[in-house]
Amino acid sequence: MERYNLPVGGIEVTIGRKETTKLDEVHAITSSSEVRAQFQQRQPSLLNPAQTPKNKIPHAKASTHQAKSKPPKPLKTRTFNYVLSRSLFVIAALAALGNIPVHSTVMLSDRSDLELGDEAQAAILRQAKHTEQLNLPTVTETYAGYEMEALPSANHGEWTFYPIVAGTSIEEVLAELNVTTHLAALMADPDNEKVLSNLQTGNKVFIQVSEETVKQIIYATGKRTAYIISLQDGKYLGRWDNEVFEEQHNRVAFTVHNPFHYEANKAGLPISITRQLSKVFKEDVDFRQIAIGDQVSVIFEDFFYQSERIFSQNILAAEFNHKGEAYQRIRFQLASGKTRYLRPDEETELKQVAFNRLPLKGAGRLSSGFGSRAHPVFRFRRMHAGTDFAAPYGTPIYATGDGTVQYVGRKGGYGKVIELSHGDGISTLYGHMSNYQKGLASGNSVKRGDVIGYVGSTGTSTGNHVHYEFKINGAPQDPMSVALPEKGVLSPVEMKNFKEHARNLTNQLIKLRETAAIERNVRREFGG
Known part of the structure; x- marks a missing residue:
């Protein structure tokens, strides 16, 4: 049995072996004062063999077989090799355990039952007095990072x-x-x-x-x-x-067999994305009449923190197969910063109507239409070149399209009026105003939806309203039925970028649809 004593507070390692013939123990003694004191108490018996009972040290006898074999190596050499090999073994074991002493002193045991003669014991004593200083590495564990507590939970709040x-x-x-x-x-x-x-x-x-x-x-x-x-x-x-943080592009596909919101939730779609789907496809799908078997595929932004979803932001692309017809929409940000969901397969989708039909927003009613009518003041029939929208006094009046202010002021029976020029021979007129937008003057540019004045009853009028005209090359048109011109939503550069962007997302939608179809077939085959 071999015992290896480490520094005080360390680990004691005991290694057994089958048979011992010469040495029973080897101690690895450190500079610890406690272990040194133990060694000094045992040292006299080792230095004075005469004090050891004779019957404890039998003479070594060589057998006939040993006499015929090669002469054994000198005892001092064998002892040194043995001690050195065992010391290296101890060092390796301690390194694995992570508890290596800074330096060790290797000495032989003072056991009195060694099968050695007087000369051999003298050799052992000389070896014992020699101290081997082992230059062992100092192991230091370092921890990189921040001394911080565990991050608060992502779910609380x-x-x-x-x-x-x-x-x-x-x-x-x-x-x-x-x-x-x-x-x-x-x-x-x-x-x-x-x-x-x-x-x-x-x-x-x-x-x-x-x-x-x-x-x-x-x-x-x-x-x-x-x-x-x-x-x-x-x-x-x-x-x-x-x-701990990750932004993902999540992909979800499902088939409608139950109410739409139920199926979307079951498929793992966040409620915010489900609501967005209703807005994205509002012009294509009547969500009150979704049919069983309709299929939905959607790619959207998903944000995770500590492996928990903390937010779902925008639909990037979506496909809605409704009653056998597939509709696709791709999210694209314009240079102006506005975002639109465009169809990737139709050029007309890349244009939009350039004008609004009405100069008011939800506050007025049509009080007089376009065409021949009996004048409400003069009582004879005459051409009414526009449409009248009755509204409370002071209601904001909006420009129906982008343009330039051509005229601001009074004009006969129109009272206070503003005229806008929109290019391509198109102009609009807004009459009977109570007042103009502050600071608006001829030559100013306006955008579709800008406030240009307020409802009143100036000029030849019987009540608060706005008179609205739409002219092409000076000829009045019915604002409620005229074919409104379109303008390009995208510039040529934006058109090119959108086509490349849409091609990538469209391919992802196709793969998502095909994968969902394979999964449905597998479930159907195996009764899932």
Whole structure:
């Protein structure tokens, strides 16, 4: 049996072997004072063999077979080799255990039952007095990272998403959240202040709020890279991380057998994405008459933190197969910053009507149509070159299309009037106004939907209303039935980019549809 004693407080390793002929024990003694004292107590018996009972040291006898064999190596050499080999074995074992002493002293045992003669014992004593200093490596474990507690749970509280646009500041975000957390608390950490004071356009911010307190902030600069700020022990600590946050493009396909929202939820579609589907396909599908067997495929943005979904943002592409006809929509952001869901397979989808039909928004009623009529004041029939919309005094009047102000002022029976020029021979007129939009003058540019004036009853009028005319090359047209011109939604460069973008997403929709069909067939075959 071999025993290896390590420094005080270490681990004692005991290694057994089948048979011992010469040495029973080897001790690895360190500089520990306690172990040195134990050795000094045993040392006299080893230094004075005469004190050892004779019957404990039988003389070594060589057998006939040993006499015929090769002469054995000198005892000193064998002893040294044995000690050295065992010492190396101990070192390897201790290295594996991670508890290696800084230095060790290797000495022989003082057991009195060694089968050695006086000369052999003298040799052992000389060897014992020689101290071997072993230059062993010092093992130091280092831990990289931050001394932080476990991050707060992603499930405790409500997450809000803020896309970073030009001018977005963390102060504005906190004001919208209506929380008790102060900006100074977030900025107390210099690293936090550096990041939050320099939010870059195009990046994303996710904020977790619980009990009117900001618990965590994720400032995402990539699909996996984010700066994480978390509330720990009353302080907001931050660090960059590329493991706990992830932006994914999720893909879901399902077939309608039950109510639409039930099937969408069963397929794992977030409620926010289900609502978006209804808006994206509102012109293609009547959601009150969805048929059994209709198929839906959708690709959308999904954000995960600590492996938990914290937000689902935009539908990127979707396909709705309704009653055997497939409709596809692709999300595309224009250079103006506006986002539209366009059909990838129709050129006409890349254009839009350039005008609104009405100069009011939900506040007026048609009081007099286009064409010949009896004049309400003069009582004789005459051509009515526009349409009248009655509305309360002061109701805003909107430009029905992009254009330039051609005239602002009074014009006979029209009272206060504004005329706009829209190009291509098209002009519009708005009469009987109570007032004009402040600062509006001839030559100003206006956009479709801009407020240009307010409803009144100036000029030849019997009540508050707006008189609206639509002319092509000076000829009045019925505003309610004229074929409104279209204008391109995309510039030539945007058209090219959209086609490339749509081709990629359309291929993904096709693969998603095919995969869903295979899964349906497998379930049908195996009764799933």
